[in-house]
Amino acid sequence: MKRNFEYTAGSLALNFVDTVADRHGSTIELLDTPNQLNQWLLRADNRFGEISITSVDFLAEAIALREAIYDCLNAALSSNKLPGISLDLINKFSSLPDFRPNIKANRIMYTAPDAEAAILSSIAADAVMLLGEASLMKLRRCPECQMIFKDNSRPQKRVWCSSSSGCGNRAKVRRHRANKG
């Protein structure tokens, strides 16, 4: 099945976490097959290029990393201690060799000894940067859809996610109706 992925959470790792829809409700897994992961990767990061994942085991590894990141974000947003097992997994992937840039004519190309390992390494490294003290201040949870996002705006007062579900607008309409009632 073709998926319409959104890349609106403000960082690579957060966009990856967002490949589960409606986490606080019916929980819809958007990465059921390696091909759906390929579709997501295509627009996730310009270093990834066109990579063709076929392995179900790789998909399972990627999902395990994604859920470890989600666990840590959840703990961080609730001011709980970050779960050790999840941190270990993130650090394990973050330690794998990542993509390196090189230049051909005037085009930047990204290569890695193992592209699949480099994908997980990139995502894990981004999660590490998010979970560091300074970035934690920018993490938000949308009060409407519960999506976790990074507030990259200058005033850092963003409340709602910017997904196409239009959460801020929905809440506004609801408030408006309540005031009228």
Ligand SMILES: [Zn+2]
């Ligand atoms: Zn939302």
